[in-house]
Amino acid sequence: MKNFLFLYTFLLLGLNSHAQTANLKSQVKTDTIHSEILNADRAYTIYLPKGYESNTDKKYPILYLLHGLSGINSSWFESASVKQVQDQLAASGESVDMIIVSPNAGGNPDTEWNGYFDMPGWNYEQFFYKEFLPHIESMYRVIGNKQNRAVAGLSMGGGGSTAYGQRHPELFGSVYAMSALMDLPENRNNQTDQNSQTKRALLTKSVIENSCVDYVINATEEQKEALRSIRWFVDCGDDDFLLDSNIDFFRAMRNAKIPLEFRIRDGAHDWLYWQSALLDCLPFVSQSFQR
Known part of the structure; x- marks a missing residue:
């Protein structure tokens, strides 16, 4: 009987120790939110830092990380190892x-809606601000102010994160755009049939209508001053087909006297580049959170 009690106590202590260790690890979860605006369920994947489950009084800064065309909510985590990169940077003190x-704003562009803007049949930007952001910041322990909220993304998500920062500077303290779809390349009016109502055509029109370059060029002095309240970082590879539009954005920002960091590194429009960009992105937004 004594041996049984000893074994039971030993196993119980072991289980408690395992549970405590598990609570200290970071977690990645996927969940869904029902959108009345989109009339659909939308998935999102979320990273929770180590100790989130055990330290229930602590609130955290948040990074909204946007995927690219044809990507989905899990793309960043499966193709760029966000969890592993953030775990390592946090352990070394380079990231907080x-x-x-990462919300789902994509899929196969020929059959699924893509894009972070409002367009006929797909009012995604309304969903993001009226439903998604409030849901996340009430469901999870988010600090919930400008200084502790950042947005970043790649390609289509890089343009989306830039536009979100432009139109909602009161919400975001920093923006990090990677290989961003700031605008369409030259001859953009020939990119799509102007009368087409396909999902891909509507996405293309929305990018033209929400040009990040044009926004800066046409910004009022009041809008420029609001943009200066954000820390900006633009990062694009030298072999990227979107490099010219990123350079155009940099020039527009410089002419408007809006500070930003701009990097052209060796690389193309691929996951190898975007995973390496995380090594700059996560410390950059961390610096904003610590201000």
């Missing part, structure tokens, strides 16, 4: 503990 969330 934060919540990272």
Whole structure:
């Protein structure tokens, strides 16, 4: 009987120790939110830092991380190892503990809606601000102010994160755009049939209508001053087909006297480049959170 009690106590202590260790690890979860605006369920993948489950009084800064064309909410985590990169940077002190969330705004562009803007049949930007952001920041322990909220993304998501920062500077303290779809290349009016109502054509029109370059060029002095309240970082590879539009954005920002960091590194429009960009992105937004 004594041996049984000893074994039971030993196993119980072992289980408690395992549970405590598990609570200290970071977690990645996927969940869904029902959108009345989109009339659909939308998935999101979220990273919760180590100790999130055990330290229930602590609130965290948040990074909204946007995927590219044909990507989905899990793309960043499966193709760029966000969890592993953030775990390593946090352990070395280069990044602070934060919540990272990636919503689903994509899929096969020929059959699924893509894009972070409002367009006929797909009012995604309304969904993001009226439903998604409030849901995340009430469901999870988010600090919930400008200084502790950042947005970043790649390609289509890089343009989306830039546009979100432009139109909602009161919400975001920093923006990090990677290989961003700031605008369409030359001859953009020939990119799509102007009368087409396909999902891909509507996405193309929305990018033209929400040009990040044109926004800066046409910005009022009041809008420029609001943009100066954000820390900006633009990062694009020298072999990227979107490099010219990123350079155009940099020139527009410089002419408007809006500070930003701009990097052209060796690389193309691919996951190898975007995973390496995380090594700059996560410390950059961390610096904003610590201000």
